[in-house]
Amino acid sequence: MNIKFLRLIMVLGSLFYFSNSTAGEWEKGIKRVAIPGGLTADQLPDAQSKGAALLALYCGQCHKIPSPRMHSTSDWPMRFEKMMDHAMLMAGASPDVKTPADKEKKEIVSYLEKNGFRGLPATSLLRGEPKAFNVMWFCSACHAMPDPTQFPAKEWGKIVDRMNSYRKEQGREEMNDSDKRAVINFLVDIRMYLKGN
Numbered sequence: 127m128n129i130k131f132l133r134l135i136m137v138l139g140s141l142f143y144f145s146n147s148t149a150g151e152w153e154k155g156i157k158r159v160a161i162p163g164g165l166t167a168d169q170l171p172d173a174q175s176k177g178a179a180l181l182a183l184y185c186g187q188c189h190k191i192p193s194p195r196m197h198s199t200s201d202w203p204m205r206f207e208k209m210m211d212h213a214m215l216m217a218g219a220s221p222d223v224k225t226p227a228d229k230e231k232k233e234i235v236s237y238l239e240k241n242g243f244r245g246l247p248a249t250s251l252l253r254g255e256p257k258a259f260n261v262m263w264f265c266s267a268c269h270a271m272p273d274p275t276q277f278p279a280k281e282w283g284k285i286v287d288r289m290n291s292y293r294k295e296q297g298r299e300e301m302n303d304s305d306k307r308a309v310i311n312f313l314v315d316i317r318m319y320l321k322g323n
C-alpha cells in the first residue's frame with residue numbers, strides 16, 4: 127500500500143481523535159501518540175545543551191521526546207514544520223500546549239540538524255536496482271535512507287535488528303531472517319561501493 131496514503135490516514139485519525147476529546151481527556155489521549163525509540167531528557171545527545179533542553183520542553187508534550195537520530199539532517203527542518211502544524215492545531219484544543227518562540231525554533235532545528243543521521247544523497251545508485259525496492263519497503267516507512275558509510279559494516283546487523291523491533295512496536299510486518307540478511311547485504315554492498323573498498 128502507498129505509504130504516503132497510510133500516513134495521511136494516521137494523521138487524520140489522530141486529529142479526529144483529539145478533536146473529539148474534552149480538556150481532561152486531552153491530556154490522557156495525547157500521550158498515546160507512540161513514537162518508536164523515544165528518549166528521556168537525560169538520554170539526549172549533548173543533554174546539557176540549550177537545544178536538548180528546548181527539545182525536551184516542547185517536543186515531549188504529546189509523545190516521548192523523539193531521538194534526534196530518527197531523521198536525517200536534511201529531513202529534520204521539514205519534520206519540524208509538520209510538528210509545528212500539529213502544535214498550532216492542538217494549541218487551539220488545549221491552552222496547555224506550549225509552542226516555541228522563533229528564536230527557540232531555530233535553536234531546536236539546528237540541534238536536530240546537528241544530531242540527525244546522514245541521509246543517502248540523491249543518487250541514481252538505488253534506481254533500477256530490484257533489490258533496492260525491498261530495502262525501501264522495510265526502511266523508508268519512518269525516515270529517509272541512511273548513508274551506509276557512516277557505520278562500520280559490522281554495525282548494520284545490530285541496527286537492522288533494532289529497526290525491526292520498532293516495526294514490531296508499531297504493528298508493522300516484521301522482517302524475517304532472509305529479509306534482514308538481504309537488507310544488511312544491500313547496505314554493506316552500497317557502503318563498499320561508496321567507500322571504494
Ligand code: HEC
Pocket residue numbers: 136137140159161181184185186187188189192196205206208209210212213214216217223234268
Ligand atoms: C501538539 C502535539 C505535538 C507536539 C508539540 C509535537 N508533536 Fe510530534 N507528533 C504529534 C502527533 C499527533 C504525531 C503522530 C502523527 C504524525 O506522525 O504526524 C507525532 C509524531 C512525531 C514523530 C514520528 C513521525 C515522524 O514524522 O517521524 C516525530 C519524529 C515527532 N513527532 C517529532 C516531534 C518534534 C521534534 C517535536 C518538537 C519540535 C514534536 N514532535 C512536537 C504531535 C506533536
Ligand code: HEC
Pocket residue numbers: 161162163164193195196197243264265266267268269272285286288289290292293296309
Ligand atoms: C518503525 C520505524 C522505523 C523503521 C521502519 C526504520 N527505522 Fe531506522 N530509526 C527509527 C528510529 C525511531 C530511530 C532513532 C532511534 C534509534 O536509532 O534507535 C532510527 C534511526 C536509524 C538510524 C540512525 C541510528 C544511529 O544510531 O544513529 C539508522 C542508520 C537507521 N535508522 C536505519 C534504518 C534501516 C536500515 C531501516 C530498515 C531496515 C530502518 N532504519 C527502518 C525508526 C525506524
